[in-house]
Amino acid sequence: xxxxxxxxxxxxxxxxxxxxxxxxxxxxxxxxxxxxxxxxxxxxxxxxxxxxxxxxxxxxxxxxxxxxxxxxxxxxxxxxxxxxxxxxxxxxxxxxxxxxxxxxxxxxxxxxxxxxxxxxxxxxxxxxxxxxxxxxxxxxxxxxxxxxxxxxxxxxxxxxxxxxxxxxxxxxxxxxxxxxxxxxxxxxxxxxxxxxxxxxxxxxxxxxxxxxxxxxxxxxxxxxxxxxxxxxxxxxxxxxxxxxxxxxxxxxxxxxxxxxxxxxxxxxxxxxxxxxxxxxxxxxxxxxxxxxxxxxxxxxxxxxxxxxxxxxxxxxxxxxxxxxxxxx
Ligand code: GLN
Numbered sequence: 001x002x003x004x005x006x007x008x009x010x011x012x013x014x015x016x017x018x019x020x021x022x023x024x025x026x027x028x029x030x031x032x033x034x035x036x037x038x039x040x041x042x043x044x045x046x047x048x049x050x051x052x053x054x055x056x057x058x059x060x061x062x063x064x065x066x067x068x069x070x071x072x073x074x075x076x077x078x079x080x081x082x083x084x085x086x087x088x089x090x091x092x093x094x095x096x097x098x099x100x101x102x103x104x105x106x107x108x109x110x111x112x113x114x115x116x117x118x119x120x121x122x123x124x125x126x127x128x129x130x131x132x133x134x135x136x137x138x139x140x141x142x143x144x145x146x147x148x149x150x151x152x153x154x155x156x157x158x159x160x161x162x163x164x165x166x167x168x169x170x171x172x173x174x175x176x177x178x179x180x181x182x183x184x185x186x187x188x189x190x191x192x193x194x195x196x197x198x199x200x201x202x203x204x205x206x207x208x209x210x211x212x213x214x215x216x217x218x219x220x221x222x223x224x225x226x227x228x229x230x231x232x233x234x235x236x237x238x239x240x241x242x243x244x245x246x247x248x249x250x251x252x253x254x255x256x257x258x259x260x261x262x263x264x265x266x267x268x269x270x271x272x273x274x275x276x277x278x279x280x281x282x283x284x285x286x287x288x289x290x291x292x293x294x295x296x297x298x299x300x301x302x303x304x305x306x307x308x309x310x311x312x313x314x315x316x317x318x319x320x321x322x323x324x325x326x327x328x
Contacts, residue, residue: 005050005277009307010050010056010307013303013306014046014047014048016302017299017300017302017303018044020302021044021295021298021299022044022295024295025286026286027287028287029041029286030267030291032168033066035160036285040285041285041286043060043283044283044284044295046206046281046282046283046296046299046300047207047210048278048303049210049214049223049278050214051276051278052223053214053223053224055207055211057206057210060206060283061205061207062206063205063206064158064205065204065205065267065268066158066161066201066267067147067199067209067265068266068269069101069120069123069264069265069291070209070263070271071123071147071199071200071202072117072118073241073242074143074146074150075117075127076117076123076126077150077234078143078146080234081234082130082131082142085234088126088129091129092114092122092129093114093115093116094237094241094244095113096245097119097245101120102119103119104171104174104175104178106119106121107178107182111182113184116241116245117241118244118245118246119245120175121175123196124175124176124179124189124193125179127139127143127193127195127199128185128187129186130142130195133186133187139191139195140198144199147199147204147212149225149227150216150222150229151209151215152208152215155202155203156203157198157203158202159201161201162201165200172196176189200265206269206282206283207281209269209279209283211223212279213271213273213278217279219235219276220232220234220235235275242263246261247262247290247292248264254297258301258305259312259313260273260274260301260310261274264291264293269283270292270293272300280303282300284296284299
């Protein structure tokens, strides 16, 4: 039973999603990081990247915004690629916390694991794992090069955002040292925290994010460069993590409503992956009370519903050139 995804249908659906959601003024920019509070709230972009490298965009998809927690996805993947999925599971975990992204309570409740690399605690722990150990600059190069390989184009830090986060990341400092107390930081805690803060401050466009999604959907082959970026067997591992905790305490509601494994960031971006089919991304700064972009959620939800991309449905898509019936 095979279903094919039509490119024109994807383009039309993105446009409809954009038109439907663009005037929604709900939500507020993140205000605990001063740089993010000042980003124009009406920016809005949606992008899709297909396995053949075609990119479909609508709106402000060239605007460079703070990747923030979406960066937890590439760093988790890199840690699994350098060690193994099993070792990351043992050292960090893969459980949903059911609590906010920066929860200290979650660490106290599960003191033997930081839960998952997709919340702050596990992400700081993952940064501490990145090789080579003990060398901040080389660790950082590994991360930024890996993210650039996933997007197929160079990414770099937004210096002003990095300064803004560094000046205000007191909660994350507590997390790093609390994890050290539980032997869940595998290098210097301050170094791990700084690398985490830097990775959150990377500027990325909605288009680049969609290509990252397509590389994951393609089991590690970047559709733009054709390069193999990570081991194929890690794709289902990272996608399962996104599904489990990508929206923090609202992850269940999101997955129930859309069936789209996705990861959000307080910069307003959301990365979605439909295995073997498509990478999706949307960006709009105003957030809901859990730190998830209101308009990006609305747009992706529309697209997934309209194109039947719910991963729990039976339909399987393979190539994008023509639309056919799903009857076998
Ligand atoms: N840098 C932010 C933080 O650590 C990222 C949070 C997010 O995007 N949810 O608080």
